Amino acid sequence: MNAEEVANLCEALSLKENEGLLMSLHSGLKDGGSRRLSLRLAGKLLSVKHVNREAFLSVLPRIWRTVKEFEIEILEGNIFSFTFKEESDRRSVLRGGPWSFDKALLVLEEPTGKGDIREMKFDxxxxxxxxxxxxxxxxxxxxxxxxxxxxxxxxxxxxxxxxxxxxxxxxxxxxxxxxxxxxxxxxxxxxxxxxxxxxxxxxxxxxxxxxxxxxxxxxxxxxxxxxxxxxxxxxxxxxxxxxxx
Structure with missing residues (x-):
């Protein structure tokens, strides 16, 4: 690491301190998020190109045929989040795979911990x-x-x-x-x-x-x-x- 890199690192550290103290979430605040996380799946379509998102959002509910409607959120690229209203719908989707769209495999992950997408391997x-x-x-x-x-x-x-x-x-x-x-x-x-x-x-x-x-x-x-x-x-x-x- 050269002098310039050290200086940049120190600058970043000082800026972080200016943003305030590190705060912890109380357990009670996380209860709602944990319940919602337990009804979620994250999915990635394995393709070297971006898929037609509008078509994917339209077709998927007809493919999965869940008892109750579920929410689909575009996270980034070919990565999506699915939130179900019933645990039984979530289980049936996991058990009914593998799923694919436009010849691309959909890899599903069950979020754990804080549900950080960057930590999911989709493998x-x-x-x-x-x-x-x-x-x-x-x-x-x-x-x-x-x-x-x-x-x-x-x-x-x-x-x-x-x-x-x-x-x-x-x-x-x-x-x-x-x-x-x-x-x-x-x-x-x-x-x-x-x-x-x-x-x-x-x-x-x-x-x-x-x-x-x-x-x-x-x-x-x-x-x-x-x-x-x-x-x-x-x-x-x-x-x-x-x-x-």
Missing amino acids: KVAFWIQIHKVPLLCMTSEIGRFLGSMIGEVKEIDDGGSGDCVGKYIRVRVVVDVTKPLRRMLRVDVLGDGKETNMLLRYERLPDHCYRCGRIGHVVRDCSIVPSSVEPEDYNLMFGSWLRA
């Missing part, structure tokens, strides 16, 4: 994921939960309440880190004999994603990753529409 979304090519030995709820944990935090297993996963695949609801490339498969040594079994993943209600880097929020033409000289021209070989259930 986690729960997807229903189908795990295909699962050996019959592994078609149980317990193993399904283990397989789901290889992807992220498991929220729910679709076993029909029987404890067994019946059908062509295992269906599990998992919290996915949307800042990372999508997982395409699970590599599992089922019998402990060193032989690898590849189980393919399919995401339900998956919005547009990049076929080059595998991340949600942009497509190939907007990808910041420079392609290598050996990269295949057909990006579907790596990621693609086949990841959608």
Whole structure:
């Protein structure tokens, strides 16, 4: 830090002191804000461009179909605040996701603490994921939960309440880190004999994603990753529409 930076810092400190003493809010004053915060969600549409806000504000109530009307506030860019009148409406919106608009994924956050938008990462979304090519030995709820944990935090297993996963695949609801490339498969040594079994993943209600880097929020033409000289021209070989259930 040079002399000029030190001087600027000292000036900022002196100005802050001129604004008065640091005051604390009494707990009683925060009760109303806390109640309202418990009925709120913050959401960010993952897109490299600003979405049509007017269309979003018009369409969303018809998509969510809440029992009572809710308030939508534009905070900044593609970030919005949603305030519900009933906790049951808030829960149904969270449970009914993932949601998207104009091919952009809507990432929802439950505000905590003081609800500072700048501290929200908007990086986690729960997807229903189908795990295909699962050996019959592994078609149980317990193993399904283990397989789901290889992807992220498991929220729910679709076993029909029987404890067994019946059908062509295992269906599990998992919290996915949307800042990372999508997982395409699970590599599992089922019998402990060193032989690898590849189980393919399919995401339900998956919005547009990049076929080059595998991340949600942009497509190939907007990808910041420079392609290598050996990269295949057909990006579907790596990621693609086949990841959608």
